[in-house]
Amino acid sequence: MSLPLTLSRAAQLLGVPRAVLQKHIAAGELPSHDGMVLSEDLERLYPDIKLEDSGAFERIMQIKEQAFAKRVRERILPNQEILAQRLAVQSEELEEVRRHLAEYHRLVEALSRRIDEMQKTAPSPQLAELARMLDAGLAAVLASEEPADRLEVLDDVLRVMTAQVKVRPSGREFFVEGNESVLEAALRAGLAPSYGCRNGNCGLCKARIVSGQIKQIHPFDYPLSASERAQGHALLCSNTAVTDLVIEMIEANLPSDIPEQEVTAKVKQVAPLSSDILLLHLQTPRSQRLRFLAGQSVTLSVSGSSTNFRGDYPIASCPCDDRNLLFHIRRDDNDPFAQRLFSDPFKPGDLISVFGPFGEFVLQKDTNADILFLACDTGFAPIKSLIENAAAADLPGLLQLVWAATRADGHYLENQCRAWAEALETFSYATLVATDPAAAGTAVADKVLAMPDFTRREVYVAGPAGFVETATNTLKTAGLPAGQLRYETI
Incomplete structure (x- = not known):
């Protein structure tokens, strides 16, 4: 029996990015119907797959080997009550299957x-043939020793460990x-849900549960009305998923969907990235995170x-970690904040x-196109946010970075690029060095x-003014449509 799977679940089972499966579908190598694929088609496409090599199986083995580690229990395993509820749901499904089989x-x-009775009263070759077919079919079923579908078995296990959420209308x-919580999971996956305090007070993360079961795991003070409760509304920050869910959720797709905020953050770390670039790591209060879209900027201010x-x-x-904000700040005599940071570094x-x-x-979250990121010097900062968000959102296109530097230590986080290339099958990068920003724009x-x-391709360009102007003008002149080009001067 072949199991129908969503692309997200199939990618999780095989331990490959969803984009890889979408490429197989586009090439006609993997049949798909209404966004679903069959487990038998996956095993035909990956005949040598070993479940012990897949990311999902590896996670299960880690849980098994460290079953009594508090950290694993808290961060990977659901709590005992949620596990029990998920097992109960699967038991109900199994009982339903058994009931149908009995019927x-x-x-x-x-x-x-009835065939035997009809044969006794009015024998016919057709009834005799039907009886033989029925007996042969039953014998074949009872004698069958078809091995279990490996992916179906693994899917049953994963449904106990994880719950899948489908969002409407996106x-x-x-x-x-x-x-x-459902909110934490949505942010980790690169989505941009509506939320505010993340501790159950503001009600901005309120969503409607269309189907499935949830369970409250955090207290909340926001007063849901009787009408809202009757319609299935719940706070995503305070609930986890017991079973697979379908929810109606407000998402931010445009910068105008994100409200302006003021947050007082603490310095967690100041560390050198190169001789002229410092990493500033800020941490917001737990009750007041900064909501933003990847690639956006903020104003930092400190009083002397x-x-x-x-x-x-x-x-x-990445917006998926809204409490830890990272900045790449270069030495600049015309920037008072940078001067203060380099002359008298902030302390934790x-x-x-x-x-x-x-x-x-x-x-652009709904694009299926391959994405090209072009950066020069600290223009890598917003590009890094975009790449991490694109990877978290599992966008279907290929991701490619070209990073130009105008100084010897300009590729100050190339180790991060190597790590992405090793971890993401859809990511690649190249670096180059130029004498000045304009020359870098030409070379890129x-x-x-x-x-x-x-x-x-969708193209994102970030860096000094000379780099951005030269690169964008050249690409537009060469035929890149303006609607596929986005740029930011750093």
Whole structure:
């Protein structure tokens, strides 16, 4: 028996990105119907797959081997009550299957008896043939020793460990793992749900549960009305998924969907990335995270004895971790905040005000196109946020980065690029060095023009003004449609 699977679940079972399966479908190598694929077609496409090599199986083995480790129980395994409820749901499904099988068995027996009765009263070759077919079919079923569908077995196990959530109206999907809330799981998967405090007070993460079961895991003070409860509304920050869910959820797709915020964050770390670039790591309060889209910027401000130091910087981290904000700040004599950071570095625990977010340099989440990222120097900061968000959202296209540097240590996080390339089958990168931003723009544009079908890609460009102007003008002149080009001057 072949099991129908969603692409997200199939990718999880095989331990491959969803984009890889979508490429197989586009090439006609994997049949698909209404977004579903069959387990037998997957095993035909991956005949040598070993479940012990798949990411999902590896996770299960890790749980098994460290079953008594508190960290694993808290972060990977659901709590005992959720596990029990999921097992109860699967038991109910198994009992339903058994009931249907019993009904079919009674039907077949009744049909066999009726054929015998008809043969006694009015014999016919047709009835005799029907009786032989029925007996042969039953014998074949009873004698069958067909091995269990490996993917179906693994899917049954994973449904106990994780719950799949489908979102309306966007059609996006994600998985709830461990003891995380539905909101935490959505953010981890690169979605942009509506939310505010994340501790059950504001009600902004309210969503309607269309189908499936949830369970409250965190207290909340927001008063849901009787009408809202009757319609299935719940706070995503306070509930986890017991079974697979279908929910109606508000998502932010445009910068205008994100409200302006003011957050007072603490310095967690200041560390050198190169001789002229510092990493500033800020951490927001648990009760007041910064909601933003990948690629956006904020204003950082700190007051001195007589001066207020301010600066605008792109966020270099993924919105999926909204509490930890990373910034790549270069030495700049014309930037008062950077001067303050380099001359008298902040210490852990120092307070910095964060205002924002702002900026239109964001991902187009519904695109199926391959995506090309072009960066120069610290233009890598917003590009890093975009790449991490695209990977978390499991966008179907290929991701390619070309990073130019105008100084010897300009590729200050190339180890991060290597890690992405090793971990993501859909990501690749290239680096180059140029004498100045304009020359970097020319070199990067030449590299893009040599790529096949570059006019069909979504292109994101970030860096100094000379780099952005040269690269974008060259690409537009070469035929890249303006609607596929987005850029940000850093």
